[in-house]
Amino acid sequence: MQKGYDNMKIKVTDDLELANQIRAKLKERNNLCPCKFVDAPENHCMCKEFLEQPTGECHCGLYIKTEE
Secondary structure: OOOOOOOEEEEEOOOHHHHHHHHHHHHHOOOEOOOOOOOOHHHEOOOHHHHHOOOEEOOOOOEEEEEO
16 A cells, blocks of 8 residues: 555445446456546556545445545
């Protein structure tokens, strides 16, 4: 893990309907984020953009990163 992010916690959204919709799209798209249009390794769930951000939701809202 990157320096400074040792106390991070990642959880799934509490919105079960949203989580199920996103997971269905991920399955259809071979784990490519539904918000990304280029099939590249950095766009597969959990995408590079989310992993590198300090806190907050991923673009599609499935995961939430917080400080412990």
